[in-house]
Amino acid sequence: xxxxxxxxxxxxxISGVAYVFxxxxxxxxxYFFYSGVILSGRTDTSPLFSSMFIIVLFLIPILTMRxxxxxxxxxxxxxxxxxxxxxWDIVLGKYFAGLTLFIIAESIVFVYAFILSILGNVVWSxxxxxxxxxxxxxxxxxxxxIFISSxxxxxxxxxxxxxxxxxxxxxxxxxASKVDNESIKNxxxxxxxxxxxxxxxxxxxxxxxxxxxxxxxxxxxxxxxRVLEKRRxx
Amino acid sequence: xxxxxNLSKKYxxxxxxxxxxxxxxxxxxxxxxxxxxxxxxTTMNMLTGYISSTSGQILVNGADILEEPKKAKSYIGYLPExxxxxxxxxxxxxxxxxxxxxxxxxxxxxxxxxxxxLCRITDVRGRIIKNxxxxxxxxxxxxxxxxxxxxxLILDEPTVGLDPNQIIxxxxxxxxxxxxxxxxxxxxxxxxxxxxxxxxxxINKGEVAVDGTAEEISAKxxxxxxxxxxxxxxxxxxxxxxxxxxxxxxxxGIKYVRADMEREKGIYxxxxxxxxxxxxxxxxxxxCRKNGWNLLMLQLSDLTLEDIFMRITTGDALVGKxxxxxxxxxxxxxxxxxxxxxxKESKEIExxxxxx
Numbered sequence: 001x002x003x004x005x006x007x008x009x010x011x012x013x014i015s016g017v018a019y020v021f022x023x024x025x026x027x028x029x030x031y032f033f034y035s036g037v038i039l040s041g042r043t044d045t046s047p048l049f050s051s052m053f054i055i056v057l058f059l060i061p062i063l064t065m066r067x068x069x070x071x072x073x074x075x076x077x078x079x080x081x082x083x084x085x086x087x088w089d090i091v092l093g094k095y096f097a098g099l100t101l102f103i104i105a106e107s108i109v110f111v112y113a114f115i116l117s118i119l120g121n122v123v124w125s126x127x128x129x130x131x132x133x134x135x136x137x138x139x140x141x142x143x144x145x146i147f148i149s150s151x152x153x154x155x156x157x158x159x160x161x162x163x164x165x166x167x168x169x170x171x172x173x174x175x176a177s178k179v180d181n182e183s184i185k186n187x188x189x190x191x192x193x194x195x196x197x198x199x200x201x202x203x204x205x206x207x208x209x210x211x212x213x214x215x216x217x218x219x220x221x222x223x224x225x226r227v228l229e230k231r232r233x234x
Numbered sequence: 235x236x237x238x239x240n241l242s243k244k245y246x247x248x249x250x251x252x253x254x255x256x257x258x259x260x261x262x263x264x265x266x267x268x269x270x271x272x273x274x275x276t277t278m279n280m281l282t283g284y285i286s287s288t289s290g291q292i293l294v295n296g297a298d299i300l301e302e303p304k305k306a307k308s309y310i311g312y313l314p315e316x317x318x319x320x321x322x323x324x325x326x327x328x329x330x331x332x333x334x335x336x337x338x339x340x341x342x343x344x345x346x347x348x349x350x351x352l353c354r355i356t357d358v359r360g361r362i363i364k365n366x367x368x369x370x371x372x373x374x375x376x377x378x379x380x381x382x383x384x385x386x387l388i389l390d391e392p393t394v395g396l397d398p399n400q401i402i403x404x405x406x407x408x409x410x411x412x413x414x415x416x417x418x419x420x421x422x423x424x425x426x427x428x429x430x431x432x433x434x435x436x437i438n439k440g441e442v443a444v445d446g447t448a449e450e451i452s453a454k455x456x457x458x459x460x461x462x463x464x465x466x467x468x469x470x471x472x473x474x475x476x477x478x479x480x481x482x483x484x485x486x487g488i489k490y491v492r493a494d495m496e497r498e499k500g501i502y503x504x505x506x507x508x509x510x511x512x513x514x515x516x517x518x519x520x521x522c523r524k525n526g527w528n529l530l531m532l533q534l535s536d537l538t539l540e541d542i543f544m545r546i547t548t549g550d551a552l553v554g555k556x557x558x559x560x561x562x563x564x565x566x567x568x569x570x571x572x573x574x575x576x577x578k579e580s581k582e583i584e585x586x587x588x589x590x
Contacts, residue, residue, distance in 0.1 A: 082312045083307060
């Protein structure tokens with residue numbers, strides 16, 4: 001797993017994906033920080049984080065699009081699958097590389113917090129809560145992105161399909177509001193990424209939501225492993 | 235070292251590999267020969283655990299590839315048809331990655347250096363793989379397989395894309411490696427197999443057609459029962475052809491006569507085959523003398539590996555079926571060459587699809 005993790009980290013920077021991802025992330029989060037926090041004259045960082053949901057939704061597919069698809073296209077998967085490593089090692093190596101880059105991006109909020117602390121009192125508890133909320137959200141989204149990447153050889157197809165899938169997850173809340181049946185409504189709401197994420201931005205550190213995001217991440221990594229396995233038996 | 239038992243692979247309805255069994259001993263260089271789409275790559279992909287078999291068993295150094303995949307894979311160095319290179323990396327970084335991936339315990343610097351000098355890529359170590367020529371990429375692919383000194387090397391068409399000098403170099407290298415490693419090598423280049431391998435398996439339509447050493451195979455199949463004659467008829471014109479063919483067929487023991495090309499004006503070559511117990515040379519000479527023909531040439535045809543390959547893979551019947559030899563098995567199906575060809579093509583498509 002370590003070897004694959006290190007290679008993927010290197011590849012993020014060699015291929016330029018890391019630079020695109022980080023610069024767009026910093027640019028947009030900087031804008032939301034300025035417009036949502038500084039201009040409103042408050043030191044609460046929650047508006048920043050609730051705006052970031054949509055940014056993360058569009059940026060994570062950029063991060064994950066080539067992780068599996070490129071291997072398949074260049075036939076480098078043959079090297080990995082015939083090496084003495086397990087399928088979980090391969091998938092998790094890639095997953096944690098993606099997650100690491102996401103953490104590098106997300107940690108910019110501490111710079112913002114530092115700036116805020118000069119201007120006033122930062123509510124550190126909501127900031128840390130938000131930070132972890134976004135981390136859990138990202139960890140689930142990355143697993144979804146890698147899974148979709150494993151289904152295709154085409155990076156663009158992978159990116160577009162992932163954006164679409166994450167966007168549909170985002171829309172769950174508005175689906176729910178259109179449904180009359182109470183139990184179906186609750187079911188959809190319980191699968192909603194957005195409402196769970198928003199809980200964090202409101203300063204609620206909810207254990208069920210953490211379990212939800214972590215198990216989503218696990219589930220989609222498991223699906224990716226199954227895709228690799230199935231290809232072998234094809 | 236490697237034991238393959240009743241291995242089969244089906245892609246949907248298509249039988250890509252059908253009930254193959256063979257053993258490779260330690261230190262042996264085995265050549266895997268077959269036309270495109272015969273099932274070579276499919277077999278190698280199964281040996282290395284890249285794809286799974288539909289049925290059958292593969293043991294690498296005693297470890298079952300499906301039950302103990304990590305252990306079995308750690309014994310194998312594999313160079314696939316398309317080397318699995320990350321083209322954005324430098325040669326050095328890539329090999330270092332493979333070193334980590336294989337969890338190699340040998341001293342890193344010394345081992346990488348040794349592998350690089352063995353494959354003659356020391357001078358390109360700092361370069362990005364993308365910018366290397368095909369020959370160099372192939373050698374980086376080979377270097378990748380050699381990392382961690384696996385006891386078994388599986389090389390799928392290792393000389394593709396190399397220039398003649400490099401081909402000779404790689405062959406020499408493989409021979410050298412064969413002293414310490416067990417090597418399985420696939421190719422559709424016959425001289426290569428002949429030059430490098432101790433033992434040859436010819437695979438056709440997913441089945442083992444021939445298994446034996448090059449000498450064994452050709453010794454069994456070459457004999458004085460096939461020859462080429464050049465006979466000048468009485469008139470020295472094309473008109474003689476049919477008469478000569480007819481007369482030759484009249485000699486007892488001759489079972490096949492075919493007029494070949496007109497080699498000199500009005501003079502033809504004739505391919506003749508006799509049954510196994512007949513030496514027809516004297517009778518042919520006698521025939522020519524009696525009819526006043528001139529026997530200008532009598533040449534015994536040695537079956538080269540190429541002939542054997544061609545005959546087996548196009549479904550022609552072989553002379554002297556050697557079913558009596560336990561070491562050489564020959565399975566020939568009665569089929570017309572046209573059928574074989576269309577079958578091959580569809581199999582090629584099939585195996586391509588399977589690799590994706």
